[in-house]
Amino acid sequence: MSDTLDSVRLRTPAAALKGGRRGLLHSTRARSLLFVASVLILAIVAAASLFVGSGDIPADVVWRSLLSGGSDTDAILVSGFRVPRMLLALIVGASLGLAGALMQAITRNPLADPGILGVNAGAYFAVVAGISFFGASAVTGYVWWAFGGAIVTTIAVYVIGSRGRAGATPVRLVLAGVAIGAVLGGLSLGLTLLQPEVFDRIRFWSVGSLQSRQMDIVVGVLPLAVVGMALALYLSRVLNVVALGDDLARSLGAHIQRTRILALLAITLLCGAATAAAGPVGFLGLMVPYVARALFGPDQRWVIPFTLTLAPLLFLCADMLGRVIVSSELPVGIVTAFLGAPILILIIRSRKSRPL
Numbered sequence: 001m002s003d004t005l006d007s008v009r010l011r012t013p014a015a016a017l018k019g020g021r022r023g024l025l026h027s028t029r030a031r032s033l034l035f036v037a038s039v040l041i042l043a044i045v046a047a048a049s050l051f052v053g054s055g056d057i058p059a060d061v062v063w064r065s066l067l068s069g070g071s072d073t074d075a076i077l078v079s080g081f082r083v084p085r086m087l088l089a090l091i092v093g094a095s096l097g098l099a100g101a102l103m104q105a106i107t108r109n110p111l112a113d114p115g116i117l118g119v120n121a122g123a124y125f126a127v128v129a130g131i132s133f134f135g136a137s138a139v140t141g142y143v144w145w146a147f148g149g150a151i152v153t154t155i156a157v158y159v160i161g162s163r164g165r166a167g168a169t170p171v172r173l174v175l176a177g178v179a180i181g182a183v184l185g186g187l188s189l190g191l192t193l194l195q196p197e198v199f200d201r202i203r204f205w206s207v208g209s210l211q212s213r214q215m216d217i218v219v220g221v222l223p224l225a226v227v228g229m230a231l232a233l234y235l236s237r238v239l240n241v242v243a244l245g246d247d248l249a250r251s252l253g254a255h256i257q258r259t260r261i262l263a264l265l266a267i268t269l270l271c272g273a274a275t276a277a278a279g280p281v282g283f284l285g286l287m288v289p290y291v292a293r294a295l296f297g298p299d300q301r302w303v304i305p306f307t308l309t310l311a312p313l314l315f316l317c318a319d320m321l322g323r324v325i326v327s328s329e330l331p332v333g334i335v336t337a338f339l340g341a342p343i344l345i346l347i348i349r350s351r352k353s354r355p356l
Contacts, residue, residue, distance in 0.1 A: 031302055034295070038309040042090075045316050049086045050078065052320045084215045089319050089332075090312040091218070092210070092278045095225050095270040097311020098232040100285020101292070101304050102270075105239045106263045107158075110290065110347060111174050114150075114271045115282030118181030122153025123275035124206065125184040131198050132191050143220060147272035154264060156180055208281035208333020210319055221273040228269030231262055232304055239263075239300040281333045283340020284311060290347060314339075 051062050057074050064070070065078035096114060103112035103119075114120045126149025130136035136145055161176035192199035192206075204211055241254040249256055274281065288311040289303060296302035315332065318339065322330035 031296060035302075035306060035309065038306065038313065042309050042313045042316075045313055045320075046086055046090060049089065049316050049320050050082050053077070053082060053323055080214060081212065084213055084218050085210045085319070086316070087215075087218045088210050088213050088221075088277055089316045091222060091225050092274045092281065093284065093312030093315030094229060094308050095274040096281060096284040096315070097288040097307040098229060098285075098304065099267045099270040099274070101289040101300075101307045102232055102235070102239075102263050102267050103285065104289050105243065105300055105303075106260055107173055108243065109173055110293075111286070111344075113283065113286035114267075114274075115181075115280065116174060116286060116344075117154070117157050117177030118179075118184065119150050119153050119157075119177075119267070119271050120275055120280035120282060121181035121184040121188070122149040122156075123147075123271055124280045125149055125188045126152075127276065128188045128191050128198065128202065131201065132195055142276040143224065143272060146276040147224075147268055150271040150275065151264070151268040153180060153184070154267060202279075204331065205279040207331045208279045208336070209329075209331035210278055211329055211331070213277065217277055221277045224269050225273040228266045228273065229308065231266035231269070233308075235259060235263055235266065236300045236304040239304075240298075243298060243300075279333060281315075281336055283336050283344065284315060286347070287340050287343045288314060290343065 050066065051057075051059050055077060057077065061074050062078050062082075065075040066083075069075055069079055099119075100113050103114065103117065104110055123146040126145040127136070127142050130141060130145035136142060157173060157177045157180055160180070161173035164172075188206075192202070238254055238259050241249045241252055242256060242259055244252075288307050291310065292303040292306045296306065315336070318335040319332040322332050322335045325335075
């Protein structure tokens with residue numbers, strides 16, 4: 001009897017998902033091939049990013065610096081700045097993409113995004129406050145302030161957006177996130193204007209940038225980002241059950257409250273690590289899960305792994321574009337904003353903006 005019940009628990013979410021909206025790719029073979037291709041393309045783009053920069057370093061010099069190092073200026077630029085920058089682009093891109101996918105899954109809101117829901121603004125405000133009032137100066141300090149700001153803002157947006165008889169609808173959550181993000185953004189701006197030395201320290205970081213990042217920042221954020229990614233992958237299966245609604249999910253044996261707490265913890269770890277490393281970057285967590293659902297449908301067992309590869313791929317491309325589009329580097333946060341704004345308009349105007 002228990003074996004039968006377990007098989008029902010395993011099959012029912014998948015059957016319900018297949019009966020609903022479907023993506024462009026239906027077969028497991030096609031999905032697997034696309035996932036492998038995305039991993040290979042990500043590896044190629046990551047390697048190519050080491051040869052692209054605002055400084056004109058010949059390809060043979062870059063290759064020699066990667067293989068044997070060196071103490072000349074070009075070798076230091078490659079090993080000390082381009083390599084950490086590539087690693088951070090992978091970490092930050094994957095973190096923001098997964099945070100967006102988790103937010104959209106647990107809120108059933110296709111507009112959920114760490115930027116739109118104010119989470120990045122909360123993390124940014126906490127870092128500014130930590131620098132202004134408590135002397136935070138290193139990335140290790142930024143990380144904990146960013147985590148605190150991210151979790152407090154996430155809870156506040158959900159509580160405010162779920163008030164009333166209608167509950168936490170997509171529109172209410174977006175409005176709450178935009179309002180809280182605007183307030184925190186104004187407070188952050190006020191603090192930096194009152195203290196020019198704080199503004200000078202974070203002016204590039206505040207628009208979302210990977211410029212001048214070194215390996216100490218990679219080491220500081222990597223462990224916590226990895227924990228967040230592992231939690232996201234762990235939750236991918238049960239999120240399919242949660243998407244069926246609380247009552248049906250409980251009848252299938254899902255622990256709704258535990259799932260939401262773990263998802264909130266993962267979002268906080270991912271947003272905190274990404275914001276501490278690169279500053280507030282918007283729209284990435286909105287764009288990539290949208291594309292993943294268009295390809296695979298609402299099955300989180302495919303959406304989350306594909307987001308894990310496509311988000312850093314898009315972020316790397318945006319960072320490379322920012323390095324070469326102008327003579328002085330354009331912060332990656334500005335590039336993602338230009339890419340993401342049309343996607344947001346497309347989602348809002350399409351019928352897919354209804355609750356997931």
